[in-house]
Amino acid sequence: MDARSPKPAARAGASALRVPKLLLYVVGFVPAVWLFYQGINDNLGADPMRYLEQSLGLWALRFLVATLAITPLRQILGINLLRYRRALGLLCFYYAALHWTTYLVLDQGLDFEAIWADLVKRPYITIGMATFLILVPLAVTSNNASIRRLGGQAWARLHRLVYVAAIGAVLHFLLVVKSWPPEPLVYTAIVLALLGYRLGRSVLRKLAPKPEPRRRAA
Numbered sequence: 001m002d003a004r005s006p007k008p009a010a011r012a013g014a015s016a017l018r019v020p021k022l023l024l025y026v027v028g029f030v031p032a033v034w035l036f037y038q039g040i041n042d043n044l045g046a047d048p049m050r051y052l053e054q055s056l057g058l059w060a061l062r063f064l065v066a067t068l069a070i071t072p073l074r075q076i077l078g079i080n081l082l083r084y085r086r087a088l089g090l091l092c093f094y095y096a097a098l099h100w101t102t103y104l105v106l107d108q109g110l111d112f113e114a115i116w117a118d119l120v121k122r123p124y125i126t127i128g129m130a131t132f133l134i135l136v137p138l139a140v141t142s143n144n145a146s147i148r149r150l151g152g153q154a155w156a157r158l159h160r161l162v163y164v165a166a167i168g169a170v171l172h173f174l175l176v177v178k179s180w181p182p183e184p185l186v187y188t189a190i191v192l193a194l195l196g197y198r199l200g201r202s203v204l205r206k207l208a209p210k211p212e213p214r215r216r217a218a
Contacts, residue, residue: 060095093139124175131168
């Protein structure tokens with residue numbers, strides 16, 4: 001789940017942390033296991049369902065931010081975490097899926113009439129569901145087989161939808177909390193900064209003078 005064509009190596013001199021990807025998945029699921037454990041033991045406060053839903057959604061946003069941060073970390077600080085970008089993106093999707101499963105199954109009890117009423121009446125649910133649906137094809141194609149089948153350029157174009165998903169995620173967060181406490185504003189600022197960095201680099205590349213073609217010797 002990233003928006004760049006896969007490249008085998010980062011620039012020379014970039015530092016690379018060698019942590020097994022499996023360990024990242026294991027550690028990444030610890031918050032979910034802990035939340036459900038706390039829920040089973042009735043330790044999630046006065047409104048456990050709301051707390052569980054929002055916590056899972058927040059972890060999805062955190063992993064999405066981490067995914068978007070990989071490229072600036074490499075380009076600005078020389079920290080090479082590219083090998084973990086796919087895992088972080090998939091963890092984002094898994095938490096988003098848990099977030100929506102909790103809402104659909106545990107909260108609404110698969111009452112599709114009530115779910116549809118929420119989708120129509122509550123913009124934050126509409127935006128959240130649309131954002132999740134954007135993440136689905138990104139997660140499904142986050143594998144080497146999909147890159148080969150789609151081709152690198154088409155795959156990269158598809159995965160640029162992660163930028164739309166990021167905007168949808170922070171907008172969903174802002175609308176859920178209704179008031180504007182610091183936390184959603186901080187995440188919104190981080191996402192806008194990460195997207196702004198990419199936009200700025202793209203504009204600079206387009207404005208940069210192209211090298212003149214070499215003339216053939218007479």
